[in-house]
Amino acid sequence: MTLRVLNTLSGEREVFEPADPEEVLLYYCGLTVSDDPHLGHARTWVHVDVIHRWLEQLGYGVRHVENVTDVNEKIVARVGERAGDGTVGDSERDVARRFIDRLFSDMRSLRLKRAEVYPRVTEHLPEIIELVETLLEEGYAYESDGSVYFDVTAVPDYGALSNQRVEDLEAQGPEAGRADKHNPADFALWKAGGVEPTAIEEHRHEARTYDADEPEGETWPSPWGDGRPGWHVECSAMSMAHLGATIDVHMGGRDLVFPHHENEIAQSEAATGQQFARYWLHADLLGVDDEKMSSSRGNFIPVAEAVDHYGVDPLRMFFLSASYNSTQTYSGDAIEEAIERWDRLRTAHDRAVEAAADPAARSKVDSALRDRADAAREAFADAMNDDFNTREALSALFDLAGAVNSYLDDADTYDYRGLRASVEAFADLGGDVLGFEFTDEADGDVTLAGELVELVLDVREREREAGNYERADALRDDLEALGVEVQDTDEGPAYQL
Ligand SMILES: [Zn+2]
Numbered sequence: 487m488t489l490r491v492l493n494t495l496s497g498e499r500e501v502f503e504p505a506d507p508e509e510v511l512l513y514y515c516g517l518t519v520s521d522d523p524h525l526g527h528a529r530t531w532v533h534v535d536v537i538h539r540w541l542e543q544l545g546y547g548v549r550h551v552e553n554v555t556d557v558n559e560k561i562v563a564r565v566g567e568r569a570g571d572g573t574v575g576d577s578e579r580d581v582a583r584r585f586i587d588r589l590f591s592d593m594r595s596l597r598l599k600r601a602e603v604y605p606r607v608t609e610h611l612p613e614i615i616e617l618v619e620t621l622l623e624e625g626y627a628y629e630s631d632g633s634v635y636f637d638v639t640a641v642p643d644y645g646a647l648s649n650q651r652v653e654d655l656e657a658q659g660p661e662a663g664r665a666d667k668h669n670p671a672d673f674a675l676w677k678a679g680g681v682e683p684t685a686i687e688e689h690r691h692e693a694r695t696y697d698a699d700e701p702e703g704e705t706w707p708s709p710w711g712d713g714r715p716g717w718h719v720e721c722s723a724m725s726m727a728h729l730g731a732t733i734d735v736h737m738g739g740r741d742l743v744f745p746h747h748e749n750e751i752a753q754s755e756a757a758t759g760q761q762f763a764r765y766w767l768h769a770d771l772l773g774v775d776d777e778k779m780s781s782s783r784g785n786f787i788p789v790a791e792a793v794d795h796y797g798v799d800p801l802r803m804f805f806l807s808a809s810y811n812s813t814q815t816y817s818g819d820a821i822e823e824a825i826e827r828w829d830r831l832r833t834a835h836d837r838a839v840e841a842a843a844d845p846a847a848r849s850k851v852d853s854a855l856r857d858r859a860d861a862a863r864e865a866f867a868d869a870m871n872d873d874f875n876t877r878e879a880l881s882a883l884f885d886l887a888g889a890v891n892s893y894l895d896d897a898d899t900y901d902y903r904g905l906r907a908s909v910e911a912f913a914d915l916g917g918d919v920l921g922f923e924f925t926d927e928a929d930g931d932v933t934l935a936g937e938l939v940e941l942v943l944d945v946r947e948r949e950r951e952a953g954n955y956e957r958a959d960a961l962r963d964d965l966e967a968l969g970v971e972v973q974d975t976d977e978g979p980a981y982q983l
Pocket residue numbers: 514515516721746
């Protein structure tokens with residue numbers, strides 16, 4: 487089975503082959519910590535998490551780096567904002583710290599696998615400045631009044647990711663109207679001084695009150711004077727610092743294709759002369775009533791609130807019901823449906839666990855359920871290898887849930903191995919890959935006893951295959967001495983505890 491991924495760079499489904507067959511280098515453009523994470527963030531997180539988990543299932547090691555943007559005018563705009571008895575924060579770092587704490591607690595509550603590193607801009611100023619210096623030396627950037635801009639006409643394929651021509655580009659960034667730029671589309675690598683008052687104004691809300699009128703944000707010394715790094719350059723610097731010049735997978739929201747990712751490619755490849763990222767995967771956004779969920783529109787639902795209200799499993803069910811690169815709309819009905827679907831999956835799992843734990847009920851030997859569990863594994867893997875199609879992967883699990891339910895509805899005695907195979911498929915695919923948490927309510931001792939008998943029977947089979955019939959018979963006699971009756975059938979040994 488081959489994993490194929492839709493690469494934004496080529497617009498095609500490509501066979502996935504990391505440069506190092508053992509290890510995937512993955513960079514995900516993380517959050518700007520200026521507010522509580524909302525469900526739109528959670529949706530992308532959960533998909534990145536499942537992609538990480540599936541790559542591990544395929545046998546790859548995953549070096550996953552996820553940056554935290556803790557330098558930004560949106561953060562500065564919240565300095566001095568009244569909140570309860572105090573403020574959201576009294577400095578840019580203060581505000582960032584508050585939301586970084588929130589970020590990590592939300593990630594934990596959603597059961598996300600941890601990235602290897604969560605680099606922050608404030609910890610990477612030397613690397614950022616070094617990268618800007620290289621771009622200046624190589625002639626890709628120019629300095630103007632203490633700011634440094636990237637010259638988009640200096641790279642031949644600027645616009646390749648977002649399919650645009652340099653000539654057609656409008657001015658970009660908050661510094662769009664700056665007279666000191668050579669081309670309107672040039673973007674800032676380094677910005678002289680603190681944050682401009684107009685930027686603060688733009689990000690402040692009328693309904694809130696502020697203690698600090700004109701917070702400027704932190705500045706750092708550089709060869710061009712005190713200033714602040716541009717947004718795009720930080721990701722290039724952090725990705726290269728932790729993962730080297732070329733990575734396998736770069737992920738982020740669809741809204742980052744242009745200009746953020748286009749600019750990352752331009753400046754990284756100009757600096758190193760090497761390809762920056764081989765596969766660009768973009769997650770589509772979560773809509774609310776046909777609008778993108780975003781903090782600035784004020785239509786966002788904080789992750790913590792949603793987790794409290796609905797629980798993690800229904801939320802994961804909701805997000806995974808649509809593939810990472812298709813759009814999804816949040817609504818009360820959609821969440822209700824996810825709650826119901828999670829309940830259906832969990833119930834089938836619990837029924838199988840319960841039946842497998844009932845010694846009296848499992849005297850039948852047939853392969854029907856084992857075959858369905860195998861089929862579910864196969865269909866699940868096909869779906870995940872098809873550009874991480876979680877919607878189809880879930881269908882495979884629901885097919886198995888349906889099979890378990892009708893199997894248990896139709897008979898009084900069951901094939902133990904079939905039940906265990908189903909429970910294991912739920913746990914491996916739904917649990918380990920999709921991140922659901924099934925509770926195993928069956929009596930642990932009874933389950934373990936069943937598994938130990940299975941183990942002894944497997945050893946006995948191997949002895950028989952090797953022609954050691956005496957030893958095989960001795961194992962059966964030992965089991966019978968313990969009260970486990972073994973019968974050999976066409977489909978393998980059956981037993982009763
Ligand atoms: Zn980024």
